[in-house]
Amino acid sequence: MLSLVGVGVRTVxxxxxxxxxxxxYADLNNPRLKLEPSMTPDEKIQEIVKTCACEIRxxxxxxxxxxxxxxxxxxxxxxxxxxxxxxxxxxxEEAIEAASPIRKLKTxxxxxxxxxxxxxxxxxxxxxxxxxxxxxxRDLGSIESDWVARxxxxxxxxxxxxxxxxxxxxxxxxxxx
Numbered sequence: 001m002l003s004l005v006g007v008g009v010r011t012v013x014x015x016x017x018x019x020x021x022x023x024x025y026a027d028l029n030n031p032r033l034k035l036e037p038s039m040t041p042d043e044k045i046q047e048i049v050k051t052c053a054c055e056i057r058x059x060x061x062x063x064x065x066x067x068x069x070x071x072x073x074x075x076x077x078x079x080x081x082x083x084x085x086x087x088x089x090x091x092x093e094e095a096i097e098a099a100s101p102i103r104k105l106k107t108x109x110x111x112x113x114x115x116x117x118x119x120x121x122x123x124x125x126x127x128x129x130x131x132x133x134x135x136x137x138r139d140l141g142s143i144e145s146d147w148v149a150r151x152x153x154x155x156x157x158x159x160x161x162x163x164x165x166x167x168x169x170x171x172x173x174x175x176x177x
Contacts, residue, residue, distance in 0.1 A: 002055055003028050005048075005173045008166025009061070018061045022163050024156065024170055025055040028177065030126065041171040045157045048174070054124040054153050063116050066140075070109035076155045076162075077102060077148060084151075094147045101145035108141045124153050 002025040010019045027033075030052045035044050048054065058069070081098060084090025114120065121138040127146075135149035136142040143149070161167045 001029065002026060002053060006166050006169030008163030008169060010162045019064070020061055021059045022156070022166050023055075023057040023059075024166060025057065027052040027054070027126065032126075035174070035177045041174065042157070044174045044177065045170065046154065049124070049150055049153045051127070053126040056122040056124075056153060056156060058120045058122070060114055060116055060118065060120075064114050065112070066109040066114050067111055069114065069120065070106060073152070074102065074106055077105070077152055080151045080155055080158070090147070098145055098147045101143040101148040104143050105148065108137055108143070110140075122152070124149055 005024045005026050005028070007021065007023045009021050011017065012019055026048050028048070033048065033051045035047055039047065077098075081090060081095055081102075085092075085095055119138075123136045123138070125134045125136070127133055132144040133146050133149040134142045134144050135152055156162060157167050157170065
């Protein structure tokens with residue numbers, strides 16, 4: 001069972017326009033989840049994403065398009081790939097293996113509108129030994145890639161993330177775990 005861990009709003013800073021609300025859900029009752037009091041908030045978030053089923057729920061606050069979200073998602077994941085290669089957190093093998101799932105991710109989104117208040121649920125399945133993790137975009141399709149699935153969710157918590165309020169609320173929620 002997934003629990004709501006935090007919510008926030010994505011704002012385009014230079015225009016101060018709220019684009020979408022975002023929620024982060026996770027299975028915090030997963031027996032494989034091992035959080036230690038000595039872990040930093042970022043380490044706890046990484047452990048939750050690495051170990052548990054998670055969901056990102058995006059609810060547009062204005063009419064948008066799937067292609068607009070797709071472009072933002074692809075930009076975020078390719079930036080994480082580039083930065084990971086630079087700082088050594090992503091291996092050459094992971095980068096090569098991520099290429100095909102990233103191409104597939106580009107094809108999942110229709111050229112149609114995503115109307116105001118219509119949720120887009122993005123579900124990260126828990127790890128299964130010997131299987132790549134699946135990242136499912138409700139009603140659109142799935143990709144299977146440990147790296148892409150994990151890094152897609154983690155990008156919401158990199159730096160300030162797309163929604164600083166989301167990251168702040170998640171950190172407060174997991175402090176006592």
